Amino acid sequence: MSSVKIPPVLRQHTGGEALVEVDGASVGDVLRGLAESHPDTRDQLFSPEGDLNRYVNVYLNDEDVRVLDGLDTAVSDDDTVVILPAMAGGR
């Protein structure tokens, strides 16, 4: 099981959980697994065509999956997948 770090704006869709354990061999598998167990996250993560939304950054441990193999990037049990949407609050 890989750990997925849930950003604050998505926690309302994971019952408040900040860390969710999901099975999967690739980053895409893990995120689709998350969307299955917590369906309200699906539209936030994926476009209707099943691609990762452009405004969602996903990291495998500390590396952006865009510079790895994207959703095909292989994950192992000890890995952490970080979902990171941009935040604008400053005031």
Place this chain on the structure above:
Amino acid sequence: MAVKEPLELVRSQIRELNPVEAKEALDADSGIALIDTREPHEYEEAHLEGATLIPPALVGQDIGAKVPDRSKPLIVYCRTGNRSAYAVKQLQDLGYEDVASMSGGIELWQDLGLPVAAAEGMTAEQRERYSRHTLLPEVGVPGQLKMLDAKVLLIGAGGLGSPTALYLAAAGIGTIGLVDDDAVDASNLQRQVIHTTDRVGMAKTSSAKLTIEALNPDVEVVEHNLRLDAGNVLELLEPYDVIVDGADNFPTRYLLNDASVRLRKPVVSASILSFDGQISTFVPYEGPCYRCLYPSPPPPELAPSCSAAGVLGVMAGVVGLLQANEVIKLVTGIGEPLIGRLLLYEALGTRFTELKVRRDPECPICGENAPEIAEADLGKFPDYEAFCRG
């Protein structure tokens, strides 16, 4: 020296002069050699007129070249009189015949109002005010002078801007520009610590200016009581060395990024929401820009504001001060700024996470194929408000 003898034992074996006696001796006999046995950055900050620097570790090695005549009278001082006591003992052991340590050191000398040769470019008040900075070898007088010369623009005088402005002002950043078109509201005071209860309704830039001027008269505060837009951004950024982004909305963040890349100004960017914060430093063409990290803004439901979602007040302090720290490093040129790194802070778990951020070769602003911006096009931006809504 293998094992250091106890200070009291050393002091019992040497001659000491208090600063008044030392000054009388120096005034009466121009043949006395005055030795400052502290570190170079301490000497640089202030030393006694005519003193020769020999750091404690180099006394045995350097004294022969600096004072070859062992019968020449010497007065040795340091900051408080301890290092000089050891140095005098060592010099006696080396055969110097007439050596005295100045008890109380330069600290007591200055407390007694006796004159020192001080670093150029700083007044006596500034040497006192910034002494805890100049004592740091990494900062020293040159670093403090850089801060006094620096011009820093803060976008937002609110949550993040409040602590950032307070500490940058205390640190002696010479010019602080504040961009904000808002007025102080009672709901701001839980985190916007630069404002006060009796200033509710006052322009935030004016309120911040009052606080900063009371804290440090060295700082010139420039009020920009307006909202950053495509028409004013280039002119606003131009005079400043470093930009601090604490904006509360995406249009401003993208606009600021694009303008700062064009002007090659570093931006210390941070945001906070509920119990989470993130911060990175964008130095154009040296590291990624904001668009390399976030190519497009999220839809509104994924980007609530602090006023909609709430924010723990101390988040502004924690993250705002990380921004101030980045600014000071950029201004003084010390340390490792957060270039190419995004630092996340989760207050509830008290966890810091660091993510790598790389330059995007496809970035429309700083990427390899980004078009050169002609002079005539500078300042022309797409309609960001519509872009972010769409």
